[in-house]
Structure formats: C-alpha cells, structure tokens
Amino acid sequence: MYQQFVDTCQKLENHYRDMQDIEFTVEKGTLYMLQTRNGKRTARAAVKVAVDMVNEGLITIEEALQRVDAEQLNQLLHRQIDTSVKLEPIAKGLPASPGAACGKVVFDANVAEKLGGAGEKVVLVRSETTPDDIHGIIHAQGVLTSRGGMTSHAAVVARGMGKPCVCGCEVIKIDPSGTQFTVNGLVVKEGDIITIDGATGNVMLGEVPMIEPTLSDEFETLLQWADQVKTVMVRANADTPEDAARAREFGATGIGLCRTEHMFMAQERLPYVQEMIMAESTEERQKPLAKLLEFQRQDFYGILKAMAPYPVTIRLLDPPLHEFLPDHESLLLEIAQLTHENADSKTILEKEEMLKKINSLSEANPMLGHRGCRLGITYPEIYRMQARAIFEALLQLKKENVEAFAEIEIPLVMDISELAMLKAEIESVYEDIKAESGEELKYAVGTMIELPRACITADKIAAEAEFFSFGTNDLTQTTLGFSRDDAEGKFIPVYLEKKILRDNPFAVLDREGVGVLMQIAVEKARSVKPDVLMGICGEHGGEPSSIEFCHMIGLNYVSCSPYRIPVARLAAAQAAIKHKH
Amino acid sequence: MYQQFVDTCQKLENHYRDMQDIEFTVEKGTLYMLQTRNGKRTARAAVKVAVDMVNEGLITIEEALQRVDAEQLNQLLHRQIDTSVKLEPIAKGLPASPGAACGKVVFDANVAEKLGGAGEKVVLVRSETTPDDIHGIIHAQGVLTSRGGMTSHAAVVARGMGKPCVCGCEVIKIDPSGTQFTVNGLVVKEGDIITIDGATGNVMLGEVPMIEPTLSDEFETLLQWADQVKTVMVRANADTPEDAARAREFGATGIGLCRTEHMFMAQERLPYVQEMIMAESTEERQKPLAKLLEFQRQDFYGILKAMAPYPVTIRLLDPPLHEFLPDHESLLLEIAQLTHENADSKTILEKEEMLKKINSLSEANPMLGHRGCRLGITYPEIYRMQARAIFEALLQLKKENVEAFAEIEIPLVMDISELAMLKAEIESVYEDIKAESGEELKYAVGTMIELPRACITADKIAAEAEFFSFGTNDLTQTTLGFSRDDAEGKFIPVYLEKKILRDNPFAVLDREGVGVLMQIAVEKARSVKPDVLMGICGEHGGEPSSIEFCHMIGLNYVSCSPYRIPVARLAAAQAAIKHKH
Numbered sequence A, B: 001m002y003q004q005f006v007d008t009c010q011k012l013e014n015h016y017r018d019m020q021d022i023e024f025t026v027e028k029g030t031l032y033m034l035q036t037r038n039g040k041r042t043a044r045a046a047v048k049v050a051v052d053m054v055n056e057g058l059i060t061i062e063e064a065l066q067r068v069d070a071e072q073l074n075q076l077l078h079r080q081i082d083t084s085v086k087l088e089p090i091a092k093g094l095p096a097s098p099g100a101a102c103g104k105v106v107f108d109a110n111v112a113e114k115l116g117g118a119g120e121k122v123v124l125v126r127s128e129t130t131p132d133d134i135h136g137i138i139h140a141q142g143v144l145t146s147r148g149g150m151t152s153h154a155a156v157v158a159r160g161m162g163k164p165c166v167c168g169c170e171v172i173k174i175d176p177s178g179t180q181f182t183v184n185g186l187v188v189k190e191g192d193i194i195t196i197d198g199a200t201g202n203v204m205l206g207e208v209p210m211i212e213p214t215l216s217d218e219f220e221t222l223l224q225w226a227d228q229v230k231t232v233m234v235r236a237n238a239d240t241p242e243d244a245a246r247a248r249e250f251g252a253t254g255i256g257l258c259r260t261e262h263m264f265m266a267q268e269r270l271p272y273v274q275e276m277i278m279a280e281s282t283e284e285r286q287k288p289l290a291k292l293l294e295f296q297r298q299d300f301y302g303i304l305k306a307m308a309p310y311p312v313t314i315r316l317l318d319p320p321l322h323e324f325l326p327d328h329e330s331l332l333l334e335i336a337q338l339t340h341e342n343a344d345s346k347t348i349l350e351k352e353e354m355l356k357k358i359n360s361l362s363e364a365n366p367m368l369g370h371r372g373c374r375l376g377i378t379y380p381e382i383y384r385m386q387a388r389a390i391f392e393a394l395l396q397l398k399k400e401n402v403e404a405f406a407e408i409e410i411p412l413v414m415d416i417s418e419l420a421m422l423k424a425e426i427e428s429v430y431e432d433i434k435a436e437s438g439e440e441l442k443y444a445v446g447t448m449i450e451l452p453r454a455c456i457t458a459d460k461i462a463a464e465a466e467f468f469s470f471g472t473n474d475l476t477q478t479t480l481g482f483s484r485d486d487a488e489g490k491f492i493p494v495y496l497e498k499k500i501l502r503d504n505p506f507a508v509l510d511r512e513g514v515g516v517l518m519q520i521a522v523e524k525a526r527s528v529k530p531d532v533l534m535g536i537c538g539e540h541g542g543e544p545s546s547i548e549f550c551h552m553i554g555l556n557y558v559s560c561s562p563y564r565i566p567v568a569r570l571a572a573a574q575a576a577i578k579h580k581h
Helices: A002-016 A043-055 A061-067 A070-077 A109-117 A131-139 A153-161 A217-229 A241-249 A261-265 A270-278 A282-307 A328-340 A345-361 A373-378 A380-399 A416-437 A452-456 A458-462 A472-480 A484-490 A492-497 A511-528 A544-552 A562-578 B002-016 B043-055 B061-067 B070-077 B109-117 B131-138 B153-161 B217-229 B241-249 B261-265 B270-278 B282-307 B328-340 B345-361 B373-378 B380-399 B416-437 B452-456 B458-462 B472-480 B484-490 B492-497 B511-528 B544-552 B562-578
Strands: A020-027 A030-038 A094-097 A100-106 A122-126 A142-145 A165-167 A172-174 A180-183 A186-189 A193-197 A202-205 A233-237 A255-259 A311-315 A405-410 A443-449 A467-470 A533-536 A557-560 B020-027 B030-038 B094-097 B100-106 B122-126 B142-145 B165-167 B172-174 B180-183 B186-189 B193-197 B202-205 B233-237 B255-259 B311-315 B405-410 B443-449 B467-470 B533-536 B557-560
Touching (some): A002 A020, A002 A030, A043 A070, A070 A562, A100 A109, A122 A172, A142 A153, A142 A193, A153 A165, A233 A241, A233 A562, A255 A282, A255 A557, A270 A282, A270 A345, A282 A311, A282 A380, A328 A345, A373 A380, A380 A443, A405 A416, A452 B472, A458 A467, A467 A511, A472 A484, A484 A492, A511 B452, A544 A557, A544 A562, A557 A562, B002 B030, B043 B061, B043 B070, B070 B562, B100 B109, B109 B122, B109 B131, B122 B131, B142 B193, B241 B562, B255 B282, B255 B557, B270 B282, B282 B311, B282 B380, B328 B345, B373 B380, B380 B405, B405 B467, B416 B458, B458 B467, B467 B511, B544 B557
Parallel strands (some): A142 A165, A233 A557, A405 A443, A467 A533, A533 A557, B100 B122, B233 B255, B233 B557, B255 B311
Antiparallel strands (some): A100 A193, A172 A180
C-alpha cells in the first residue's frame, strides 16, 4: 500500500507538473486519495521551483512565469515579520508602506536624525509628518503616524524611500509633551522599542523576529524571462537621482512620473517657495523663481542623467499652493497665544498677514481646487520656470554627450485648450533657449489623463498631446466620488465588509467604472493618433490585476514605485501569456 | 422719398414679421437702406408683442414662443435695478440670487428679525451665514456676504426663498465689532442704507431706483401655449409646503428635488440632529431619531399634500454629518480662551469632547467624502427613520383621501449594490408599515445620477431604480474635477477671460463632457428599462441651453427653483420646436 501511495503521488505530481498537497486515508486496507492541489510555498521557494523545473525541462518558461504569484514577489523585496511567531499587536493602523521596522521610539525629526545618524535604530512617531520631518524620516527605520491616510505625506514619502510606514493609527494618543504615547492604557515612552509592520499595519511592543529580503539568481532569471515575454514596458515613479538609480537596478526602462512638488518641499527651498506664493505681483515673484530655477535645473539634470537614455516624464507643479504654507490651525493658535501674552504688534501683524494668505488660498475641497494645470494657467511664470529648468538641464547633458529625453507633463487637464495654451508657453520657452544656445533639444509635451472629462474628450486632447499618462489615483477619486484621504478611513472598510466593493478601488483598478473610462480614452485617442504613447502612473501601475487590465486595453507602459518594479515585470508577462490568443 | 421710405419699412416688417431696427441714409436725392434687424425690446414688451401678433393672425403660436428670450423672462419675476440710471457700485460680489434689494445694513440675524419683523427694510450683512441665521434671512430684504461661493449657505437659502443675494464679496471687510464694514476706505455703518443687485453682484450705497415685477395676462397666455408645445415636464426644487405652493402657481407639475437636510437645520431640530451624531451607539441614537421622525413626518405630510396628486421626489439625507456641528475654528478658539481664563475643567472637557467629534468627522474633501448614500450604508437607522416618516405621511394622507405620490431618492450612488442594499432597507420599513396599518401605499424608489461611475454603469443601476434624476451640480464637479466652492472664486473667472471656458459649467451644462456622460447613462438605462423616468435636478434644470440639451437626450422632466419655472416652461417649448424634425 505504501508503494501504491508513492506511485499515485508521483502520478499526480507528473500530471499537474507541480508540487502537490495531498490528502488521503487508509480504511480497511484500502488507500483512498481524498484531495490534491498545488502545494503552497513561500515566494522564494516558488521562484526556485519554477526556475529549476524549466532548467530540468519539466515546464516551459511561460509555465514557470505563471507559477509564481506576482504579488508574493513583494515578500522578497522587503524585510518581513516572521509569521511563524505569534504576535500581539498593541495597535493597528493603515499598511502604508510595506516592510517591517524596529527601533527606539522618537517623537522628533531632529532627534531621529541625530540618533539615526549615529547608527541607532529609531522609529519616528508623529501625529502626522510635514516636509520639515524629511531629514528625520531619512534617518529612521520606519514611520508611525496617528493621523492621515494612504496618501498622507508620511505614506507617500515612505513608499518613495522604500521605508516601512504605518499611518492613520488613530488609537495611539501622542502626549502633548512629546515624550510618550498611550494606547489603550499602555504607556510607550521615548526610547522604548517598537516594531511596525507596514504590510499589515500592525504595531508591536519590543523587537519581533524578522526575515531579511534576499534576491536570488533564480529571481533574476525569472524576471529576465518575464521581460522577454511581456509587451507592456515597466517604468518607475521616481523623484530623485537615487530613486532613479534604484529603479534601474530593479529593471525600470524609464520614469513614468517624476513629481516636482517634492523638490519644492525640501527644507532649503521651502522659504523661496513661500516667498513666491506670498508675492503680490508677477515682478515680485521673479526673485524667488530665479532661485528655484537653479535648484530645479540641478534636480532635472540629476534625474535625467541617472535615467538616460530612457525617457523621464516630468510632471509640472501639481498640488495647491496652500500645501507649501504653514498649517492654518497652528498659526491661528499661535496668534491667539501671542495676543494673550501682549506680544509686540509687529510680530502679530506679520503672522496675521501669513494667516490672511493661508485663508485666501484655503479651499473647501482642495482635491478639486486650484491645482494642476490650473496653477499653470493662473501663474504661467511658474510653469515657464520649470520648463526652462528642464531645457537648461537637457542642454547641459547634451554638452556632456549624455543622450537624455524629457517628457514634459501637464497635470489635471480637463479640456484641450488648457493643454494647447500651456504647450504654447513651453514652446515659447524652448524657442528662447534655442535662440540663446543655438542648440536643438529633444523633448515631448503630453498630459495626465486623470479626470473623467479628459477621458470623454480624449480624441480632442490627443491632437495636442504626444503622450497620455493615466493618473488613476485621481481618476478613481473623481469617477467614484471618493476622496481617498477620507474614504479609506471612513467608509471603504464598511463597503468591503458589506461586500459593496470587492477590493479597495485605490489598490485594485475598478475595471467596471474607471476602466471603462480609460478604454473610452484609449479608443478615442488612437482614433486620431494611433501611435500616441500611453501609460499609467497611478499606484495601480504596480498591482497585478490592474497591470493585466492595462495590457488588455493596449497601454504601452505601466509606472510604479521602484520597489514594485519586479512585481510589475512579472505581472506584465503573465498578462501577455494569459491574453496571447 | 418719405413715402418710399415708409413703404420700404412696411415691406421689411412684413417680410420679417417682426418690429425692425432700421438704418438708412439719403444721399444726393437717393434713399439707401443700410441695415435692418429685429428690434430689441424689454421682456415685457417682447411677451406683449408676441401674443398680440398671434391674436392678430400675423404669426403662429410656435413663432410667438420663439420670439421671446427665455432667459429674459427672469426680468419679469424679480425686482430689477432701473438700468437707465447711472450706477456707482462700491463693491461687486457673486450674483448669487437674482433680484434687487434695498434696506438698512444689519450685521446680526436677531436684529434683522426684530427690525424686519417690525416692518423695516433691512439687508443682512455677514461674513457667511449658517443655519442659525435663517430667521434673520427670512426677515431681511436680501443678504450680502463677504465669503462663500454660489453654493454657500447664504446663496442656496436665498435662491430657495427667491430673495436677492450677493455673496463672496471679498472686498468688504466686516469690523470684528459687528457695527460697520469698510470697503476701499469707505466706512458703512449699521443702519446705513445699501442696495444689492443679486443679478449682477453689484453693491450700491443708498437707495437706487427699481422696477417692480409684473406678471401680465399675456405672460400667462404665452406660458400656457408653451405647455401645449413642450414635451419635457417642468418640476420644482422645493423643500417646504410654501415653496411647493409657489411652484404650483408658477406651473410646476411635481417636485423633482426635495432636500431633507434643510429640514434638519431648523433651529428647533438641530439639537436632536447633534445628539444623533454624538451618539456612540445605535441604541443611543434611537431617542433623537424618534424625535426627528415626528418632525420629518410633518415635513413630508405638508409637502406631499401641497403637491398632490403630482409626485414629490424626496432625497434622503445627503450632506456630511459635520455640517450639522459647530464650526471647528470658533470652537478651537473658544477652548483656547477658556483655558487662558482658567475656566472650570468640566466646561472645557465638554467642549473638547465636541471638538474631538468634529475632528473625527472632519474631511479633507467633504464633497467626495462620507455623505450621500454612504451615510445610509453606515447608519441605516437614519435612512430607515426617513423612510418611515415618508410612509407615515402617505398613510395619513390616504386616510384623508389625498392622493399623494412619493419618489424616494437615494443620493450619490456609484454602484448598483449601494442602491440594492438601501432599497431593501426601505422595503423592509414599508413591510412593517403595511403590517401595522393593513394599508398599501404607492411610492417609487430611485436614485440621483451624479457621479461618472453611475453614468458608466447606468444599465446595471437601472435594474433596481424606478427613476433617475441627474444631479448635474455634483456631476459637473466630478467630471471636470472642479469644486464649485473653490472654482467659481479662484479660477473659473480666469478660465472665462482666457476663453478656456465659454460659460461657467455650473450655470450652463457642459455638453461635451458632462453631457456625453448623461447621454451614455440615458442610452444604457433605456437599453434595459425603456420606460425608466428620467429628469434633471441640478441648477441646469432652469437654464435654457441646458434644458434644450435635456430635451435632445430625451429626459422626461427638468426640475428647477420655483422662480425659474416660467423660464423652464418657455425654454422647453422652444427646444421642442427647434428639434421637431
């Protein structure tokens, strides 16, 4: 009977050509096979088994590519909590950036920089982060915030850096003294050790066993096979030369989204950005713009060089200007405090001026407000400065014989005339540069497609655009009427629980709604310009099911954060295999 | 030559069958006719000329209907500034509600109520209004605010009451003392007389000559002719029995939008609404809900009776709950003040509890947040209470032999499952009522179509909906990515000036974007349910070009504010004539 069992197992494994997880029983001397299915395995084992089986001639490359779960690859790229150990989380927030981090609790970015710079492992804990905290985040193992959603500052910055982050962990209450936090009665002091798991949102007290990421040769082999099979290119969302270099290591062939606002938020630049915003006239705005031009030229030089000869899509300034000013509430309370203390009236007056500006820029719904190309229309000098910085960087690279290519991207377009007007501004800057230098440069001008109206009028917009990049984060927000910051905390969990939604539409592309609009846009655009370059740069660009959809509607590329690139390469290959016929 | 001139004029007027505005010259004994065109006239004259010419057999009814500019009819319904007098406005705000008003400046709703109630003419001047000011608005001739857009509280309330309103007049600075405002150095004190023109946004010092509205017999005749020709029905947006009665006088045949949130905002109800919001559990929520049920039953009884036997579309609660709580900033400063004054800690604690609730409900983009049917999904007990109030009102009317009909409307649906789930809740309440009373009632359940995804999936949604009402205010916001509150003040003026937009898309329906989505929705819905009732209840429902578009895509009705109904009746007739063949 033992031999019968072994033979049957062999037969089953040969039949399914995969490791089997088999249930059987022996009753009254008879062997009964109850069930068989492909055995579960870790990502690392899955990759190794698949590559080995190809090398042994048991399966084809296409079969091997289908054997590995693309999402599971993520495990290999980040440090993981060892799930064989039983965990007792003290809190749970949003899983904002994958990977696990462990370190001493610190509440201040300067302290994080000091201790982290000295080699100590720290976790930065804040109610929320601002650009002023960046130097602290850089030196921390990870970030934990009590407020903010998946698109909060902490979440976006941490994902970009590949650092673990748990955000919106509302159950932790940070003491105003900034020396401890409490969670359900438990007090956690500065210096205490915690572990955060950015893949699940769990927060644990003390150190927890972890598994280090390892990139095997088989992993590399599998991804090279994926590149041979996939038809959709994989680009990276990257804002710095360092991110660009990392993205190339992971196999990116271009940058699909370089956000310029993060460049504005750096500590040494923010004062000039604020000066530009506070300026009362176009003339007053010139001085800070000249300063910002210098910074931006270096930014673009660095990133274009790091990615050359691959293209870099540079998005012109997108967020509403009030994001660059101090927080309204803190300033309001500061003024109240100063008034009570009878501080000198000049100081109060200055603060009140700033408050007045903040009030005049404040918006009821900033997501749908004065941002994107609307800034370019109302303040053309800002976009002109950015265009000049790009051209001057290209010029410098040309002199160094570096073959770089910039795709200048106009965000939040809802009508062809916005794009036409701003494209003319960019071209006029280019004509100036050409006249000044006598040199010709290669570049393209295109647009984000991130509003329903842009999809509906894509045939008109395509006439002026050399490329389209679907911004599916914003397109999901407007198509569903979901503000991501509000929805993910407040009602998406209920919607998932009640099965109104099968997936969070910000994680997995909503094919029935957003997808149909994308399809309309692709068809309309290709009807007038068959070769227009089209890609996706929303977070969906790194998610397997969304990548499959992008393949199905014929996009040219997907763009995602550097750490998702291996996932995207495999998912793109799987989509190509699945929809081959 | 004089006779030759008279003959030619006669010939021209007979040819064009309309009063002519003629240019001519006589040179060297020869008469030259230089130009002729239809003569301009006031709305009143246009109506009279058109009706007279029909009665004299010169033109047909259809021609008469085309001779009058529908938008111009508005002149006849509101008091107008006499434009023959030269005006010197001291400020200009947004033209938020048409008509002209003149009176003494008051800064406080209580004072407005006291003086207005005593027969004095007053204009209420506020930075912005809240539900606490309603009693003052009722007793004022008009409202002037320094903050807020076309959908601010003051604007919406004033339009509903048919009262003139100028809002967002940022150039006026209201003194914190609340006894005067300054505008470009000019000081206007409480009690000074001002005139506001809600049609232009102008603010004038002192009294300005006005023209009173007059509804002639010819006006009535013309509108009756319009009713014979038009195929689109005209309903009203009305929230009270008084509005409903006024709408009937103007010729409405139903209510296309009855908003229930205004009912929640009345002074005597707000405490219960707040108690409901602050409740920590479904049980705690029962007591205030029971109280609100009584109020709502009376609300619905009144409005259904006033409109019977025509249908009333009752929209279940739509705005985010934080709109019913005190203003965050005022409360924050109050707590700071109390703390400085060492007030007793219990008072501070209570205020802090409220602040905490406000914080937990606050949203980054409330327009895209936890509102509409999302409230019904997360707090089904609120929608159940409203459904019960509707059914109990219908029951009472049935006992009184009044044949009323309610259309229960679910707002902000983006997916069929939201509608299916809430329809099931409503039906379960109806089953309870039927069991309790032994009576059967007539009603329908349908949905607003106000999100792009609802348009794209309209075929699926139609399966569960007995009617669709296009909420084009929100649909415009999401399709274009324009927050109305922010866009109208900040960048739409620039867009109009630079000719990126031809019209404000919140005033004139954007056919190319929003219109295409509506058309997709109509086609998809009719493909599965050819007889589904479809209308529009956004502000576009009262604008001639938008009404024409609604006729073209085959909507069954338009719904607009009571004062726009004559405009809508004529515009609907003109659309029917224009697209007859």
